[in-house]
Amino acid sequence: MTRMILFRVGRSILTLLIVVTIVFMFIRLSGDPAEALAPPDAPPEVVEAYRVKMGLDQPLPVQYMSYLGNLAHGDFGYSIHTGRSAAAIFLDRLPATLALGGTALLIALVCGVAIGTAAALKRNSVIDRLVMGFSVFAFAMPNFFFGLIVILVGAFGFGIFFGAAAGNSMSLLTLLPPAATLGLAHMGAFARFTRSSLLETLNQPFMRALKARGVPATRRLLRHAVPNAAIPVVTMLGLSLGGIVAGAVVTEQVFAWPGVGQLLVRSVATRDIAVVQFLVLMVALSMTIANLLVDILYTVLDPRIRRASA
Template identity: 40%
Template sequence: MKYFLKRAAFMALTLFAACALTFFLMNVIPGGTAELIIKHTFVGLEESVTEEQINQISSRYNLDDPLYLQFLRWVKEAVLRGDIGTSYVFKKPVLYLLALRLPATIQLAGASMVLSVLVGVSLGIYSALRENRISDHVLRIATLFGVSMPGFWVALILILIFSLKLKLVPVSGYGSLENLLLPAAALSLHSVAAVMRVTRTSMLETLGQEYIRFAKAKGLPVWKIISRHALKNAMLPVITVIGFQMGSLLGGAVVIEKIFAWPGIGSLLVDSISARDLPMVQGCVLAIVMMFLLVHFFVDMLYTHLDPRIRYG
């Protein structure tokens, strides 16, 4: 119970720090907040904004107040009423807009994580069993490519090959498996490479243990040795990497969603930053950080299941 209380306090402190940092950094960006709001909602981006319009918007959203008062007012509403604000641009509650966009982000991040785990762990085990053979060297070179290439570049290459040249899948869209394939592949490539490298290293270390050699001496089939003995003990570092990769997937989704016109929180965050829609930006950051913290909490719980010797005090 003490451990859970500590984790809950840590999560609350992390969320507060993330929101505070986001709020003050957004107000450091050059350009007036009121002017940008007007240009994205009432007039075109090329049109000029009058001083009267700026004063009206500043008065409506209390933008003339000191920054610390604006932030404390937001924290008070969020903590006491569960209200994290209303979007300046969309004129709707932030929680409502997040509820619309969150399923798409979870779907993309979930598909990418499943792909990362299935492909990364499978290739890592195969590479460990084929240590220092040609297939092992090829896979290790491929992982260097995977961890080196930025996600947006991979996304553009996938669009060029599979959408524009081969015409197998659509360039963008949402709602079907075909729309999900390219974004999930582009987002998961880095994670597949990272998971594979750690799985290979951990499996090689585990396969060198005495109890594995004893199992081989007993004549057990290789698949039984892997599934019943080696894999479970090799999974602790792999799960740690998977937890960290989930955070990178949520961060990478911001760019990937924009490229593929995927209607998730990431693309909403990019649009909100350009419009200086501070409540919406705060809500998006809050949702992303919360998902990241929940994933790490789940990873900690998996530790105790895989290794009963681990206990949290």
């Protein structure tokens, strides 16, 4: 198991290095950031001064090695607009994104697993058809469109603005609408995965043997069916973390939520190189850590994987 974890950690480090390299190249090949920052009528010497200040006058390999060296020393660069470190700006926005993403994931996981379990236990019933219909609707509904519907219904139907722009404050009223919007698609996916996995487990011979031995239905479900059906759901959990991080960018824009996603959009628009690179690095880091934890959780849930990695 230790060897497997070390292998996964090494692969995660390599993934982060590839992500950093791709972002570094794309930002610099998409146009001259110095020209984007300088005023439209700025003379060439002013543009060149911007270029020298940001180190863009150096050859690309020199810029890349310098950036990697700064990362190794914990220097992630500074915003060219505010002069603050990219890490400090990120930490200011992180609590809002953690609150939004954590609530969205909790809603998607709890509600999706609950209705998926109900659909599996009531197979081919009205409940099953309703759950499957809802899961298809939730998966097909774009985040930005559903978010706009929520805002319009709240504003015109109830006289409530579901957006953090009203006072830029975080409360339960401003948190639940964007969190529900962000978690909607993943709720449908959790429901479908839970239903299919649980149905497959319930039809296994060992479940019929437990029933024949007189084991109570609740114990069969909680003690034997749920652990065996959990691995596909855990896989979906790892994928959902990445989807929620990506979806937060759009959701935060729609609801004016003051989080990392909104900061990333503004930083890309203003060519704030240090902030963009650091935010993408943090997003990649969170996704690789999530996948690493999912791999470790596999070994806890399935003894066969644990024996194979020994």
